[in-house]
Amino acid sequence: MGMGESLVEDHGSPRLALPPRPPTKLGLLKLLRATRENSVGTWVDAAFDMEISERRMLWRHVVIANAPDHVRHVMLDNADNYIRSALSRRLLEPGLGQGLLTTHGATWRRQRRTMAPAFAAKRIAAFAPAMVDAALRLVEDWALVPPTATIDVAEAMSGLTLAIISEAMFSVRVDPEIALIGQAVAAYQSAIRPSAADLLGFPEWFPRPAVARARKIFGESDRVIRRLIEERRRDGGPDDLLAMLLAAPEGDAPVSAKEVRDQVATIFTAGHETTANTLAWTFYLLSQHPAELVRLEDELDRVVGDRPVRAEDVADLPFTRMVIEESMRLYPPAHTMSRQALGPDRLGDIALKKGSNVLIVPWLLHRHRKLWDRPDEFRPERFMPEQVAARPRFAYIPFGAGPHICIGAAFAMTEAILCLATLAKRFRLTLVPGTNVEPVGQITLRPRNGLPMRVERR
Numbered sequence: 001m002g003m004g005e006s007l008v009e010d011h012g013s014p015r016l017a018l019p020p021r022p023p024t025k026l027g028l029l030k031l032l033r034a035t036r037e038n039s040v041g042t043w044v045d046a047a048f049d050m051e052i053s054e055r056r057m058l059w060r061h062v063v064i065a066n067a068p069d070h071v072r073h074v075m076l077d078n079a080d081n082y083i084r085s086a087l088s089r090r091l092l093e094p095g096l097g098q099g100l101l102t103t104h105g106a107t108w109r110r111q112r113r114t115m116a117p118a119f120a121a122k123r124i125a126a127f128a129p130a131m132v133d134a135a136l137r138l139v140e141d142w143a144l145v146p147p148t149a150t151i152d153v154a155e156a157m158s159g160l161t162l163a164i165i166s167e168a169m170f171s172v173r174v175d176p177e178i179a180l181i182g183q184a185v186a187a188y189q190s191a192i193r194p195s196a197a198d199l200l201g202f203p204e205w206f207p208r209p210a211v212a213r214a215r216k217i218f219g220e221s222d223r224v225i226r227r228l229i230e231e232r233r234r235d236g237g238p239d240d241l242l243a244m245l246l247a248a249p250e251g252d253a254p255v256s257a258k259e260v261r262d263q264v265a266t267i268f269t270a271g272h273e274t275t276a277n278t279l280a281w282t283f284y285l286l287s288q289h290p291a292e293l294v295r296l297e298d299e300l301d302r303v304v305g306d307r308p309v310r311a312e313d314v315a316d317l318p319f320t321r322m323v324i325e326e327s328m329r330l331y332p333p334a335h336t337m338s339r340q341a342l343g344p345d346r347l348g349d350i351a352l353k354k355g356s357n358v359l360i361v362p363w364l365l366h367r368h369r370k371l372w373d374r375p376d377e378f379r380p381e382r383f384m385p386e387q388v389a390a391r392p393r394f395a396y397i398p399f400g401a402g403p404h405i406c407i408g409a410a411f412a413m414t415e416a417i418l419c420l421a422t423l424a425k426r427f428r429l430t431l432v433p434g435t436n437v438e439p440v441g442q443i444t445l446r447p448r449n450g451l452p453m454r455v456e457r458r
């Protein structure tokens with residue numbers, strides 16, 4: 001397919017929100033500034049059909065692996081040679097401590113084994129009622145909103161997924177103390193940006209202020225988590241995520257309070273904003289594509305009708321699922337992943353040394369011109385089973401791949417489907433006219449100024 005052909009709008013497809021695209025490769029200083037500000041806005045047009053490239057940033061050698069085979073090599077086949085990059089660990093460790101997102105090697109393996117049962121597919125259905133109830137509470141709120149009022153749907157989705165993860169974790173519905181944990185996680189996410197020192201790979205001893213700031217942000221929230229852990233150890237309680245985190249696998253030493261605290265902060269961080277962004281982008285996309293919206297509504301009316309949505313419906317809502325999948329293709333919440341080589345390796349023509357960094361960028365891969373027909377258009381039917389089977393498996397990686405693949409993927413898909421179904425069954429959301437939607441890639445990919453929309457009862 002030729003350059004730019006994908007932008008032709010002969011199907012009446014609306015032009016969807018994109019970040020500004022620099023006309024030429026950015027010099028080092030501009031690149032640093034732009035990366036801190038909006039990392040998905042740093043890619044030039046040619047990045048969307050290259051397979052691999054490299055750049056040097058003073059102390060760092062950075063390779064961009066942008067073909068399914070290279071992604072597969074780094075994330076799966078030779079995964080033992082890679083750990084999460086020092087940069088991502090340095091961003092997350094001050095706040096999240098030693099949890100699944102920051103550990104590696106034997107510690108990570110033990111933690112992953114401890115947590116896996118909590119997220120096993122058969123457990124997910126148990127969380128479904130909490131997911132639907134939280135969405136129904138939002139339905140009640142929205143029922144009171146006048147049709148001319150503006151709602152920030154990004155913020156609303158954030159509140160929704162926070163309520164869900166809080167209930168899944170602690171079995172507590174609305175509680176000001178638990179809200180503190182959510183606020184801390186949200187404040188931490190917006191406070192962390194890679195510093196120039198991090199991006200350039202300054203040596204480890206170079207002073208960075210993040211730790212003190214993280215302590216301050218998490219201070220209150222940590223006290224709440226510690227108390228909840230103590231109470232639970234003393235009094236027991238329901239079979240929720242906290243219970244699963246506290247239960248070490250047979251033969252293992254008991255899990256320390258510090259480690260449980262770190263996993264709670266990790267799961268709140270990894271599991272809340274990501275799903276919220278998916279839902280927000282999905283409502284944005286549906287507002288721009290009336291035909292797909294009607295198809296979604298038809299499916300919901302036919303399968304669910306007037307009763308509340310339930311876990312068993314998920315398997316019967318293929319189009320709803322395809323809409324979410326296509327939304328995560330165009331706006332992948334985890335837009336960039338990074339790895340660091342433990343020893344030498346080779347990717348295509350590029351030689352990696354110990355310490356070389358590899359970027360895997362769903363933002364590029366999911367819009368790659370050699371992998372996708374009309375990559376910038378919203379077409380849920382791409383996720384029909386025949387079409388999925390015809391594509392390389394590693395062309396689409398919203399949840400990553402290999403041993404570090406998102407532990408919450410099944411949880412997140414169920415949550416997104418149940419919430420979208422519950423809300424779209426009752427309301428139509430329209431973008432406030434004149435809104436400029438711009439994707440910003442920081443820790444997750446979100447709309448820069450939120451998503452001001454109007455809700456209309458169906």
Ligand code: HEM
Nearest residue numbers: 100270271274275333334337398399400404406407408412
């Ligand atoms: C749409 C929503 C979500 C997206 C797009 C997403 C995406 C991802 C991605 C791409 C990774 C791999 C990162 C890497 O390889 O460096 C990851 C890891 C992880 N995710 Fe998710 N995630 C989502 C929801 C969730 C939820 C709901 C939870 C928990 C309740 C969760 C917990 C985690 C954890 C703990 C890891 C680290 C896994 C490991 O390294 O072993 N995520 N996620």
